């Protein structure tokens with residue numbers, strides 16, 4: 263009895279402390295993840311966050327720099343791809359154009375050798391090919407699964423994109439892998455076909471019972487199809503959970519921004535269950551933060567109530583758009599512009615009152631509250647960090663060669679259009695609208711990140727310069743033990759939970 267339950271909820275894949283560094287760039291940063299047998303798990307995150315690299319390490323196309331990958335408890339970290347019971351479907355179908363659908367799917371089966379159950383004199387298992395009938399039976403079975411029963415003898419080139427992708431999936435599942443990896447498989451399809459294929463894929467997953475690990479940067483796709491979603495940024499797992507848990511309780515501002523429409527604000531926890539933002543205090547359901555700890559908080563647009571006479575925050579309607587079943591309004595309250603969704607329309611310039619119930623406010627720990635680096639003093643008033651030489655005000659008598667801690671508040675960094683106007687160059691990798699300003703993340707060429715609070719709008723991929731005034735750079739003695747990172751690794755708990763024999 264226990265075995266069947268165990269089988270079902272067993273972790274089929276466990277990723278332990280896996281890191282991948284390419285030429286000094288950390289693509290995957292100490293990831294821990296446990297995928298249960300039969301689950302549909304989606305790796306979701308912006309371009310460059312490391313999801314494909316993680317998938318390629320699971321497939322065996324890429325070796326981790328450190329860490330281990332277990333498949334059914336067996337260490338497969340260095341095992342070549344073709345001997346792993348894993349198959350991959352890519353965005354580009356890579357089908358053989360000169361073979362028909364049946365032959366494309368049968369291709370892998372023809373090469374496969376299976377044990378006869380007998381052994382040679384040396385005790386090695388004797389292998390045989392699949393018979394023609396066995397191949398036909400298997401191909402027909404998967405053609406049915408991907409809804410292409412009548413297409414076996416069609417040529418590949420006459421098929422639509424969606425049909426070709428279904429052939430690619432059929433080809434990947436016909437050899438009965440234990441895990442199917444899908445790397446943006448719907449990326450090349452138009453929107454309508456994508457939506458249809460999303461539903462089909464989710465249904466296929468249920469019918470086949472194989473574990474799916476899916477990569478996408480499309481949050482709607484992830485929420486629609488998956489049992490669990492892994493949200494990644496900067497090579498690290500930010501949150502791992504069911505789509506509902508990730509939507510309702512985002513672990514931090516990046517997750518909140520990535521998943522659905524949201525108002526993301528900075529606030530201060532006054533005490534347990536009480537948070538202050540926009541100049542008012544609100545009851546919430548969160549506790550365990552330090553007194554006056556600065557936090558990020560998210561309020562979903564549908565969780566804001568509007569009244570014309572009373573409420574917690576006074577605001578003015580800036581714009582309103584009808585979205586089919588509700589109105590989406592932009593409402594300015596203080597210096598924060600809220601996005602609000604309601605079935606009742608309020609017109610531009612109308613004064614309204616906003617209220618938020620305690621369960622509509624989700625408090626999140628700030629990933630970091632200040633930019634902090636290790637630097638080296640070069641002269642009486644210059645310090646080197648992140649590959650640049652910056653002027654600072656040396657009030658503590660630091661001398662050349664001193665190793666120091668350098669801190670710069672988010673709002674004291676200037677980004678310049680022209681990289682040469684800054685001390686160092688960097689690329690914009692994230693931008694997060696926080697109602698009255700943008701929080702922009704930039705990465706320097708030596709892989710250090712800066713968070714910058716600015717009223718200017720930047721685009722992901724922009725090349726910028728970084729400038730900091732001398733008086734905004736705080737230089738202190740370097741601590742012996744650097745502070746621990748606050749990255750969230752809930753997968754560890756998941757793995758433990760599962761091991762507890764759920």
Ligand code: ATP
Pocket residue numbers: 284285287288289307308309310311312313314315316479
């Ligand atoms: P996308 O959705 O754009 O494919 P991603 O989240 O899948 O992005 P990865 O392709 O895993 O991200 O890339 C993560 C980082 O690793 C990027 O900075 C990328 O440039 C880098 N990277 C990936 N593969 C290599 C490689 N073979 N050599 C050098 N750098 C690489």
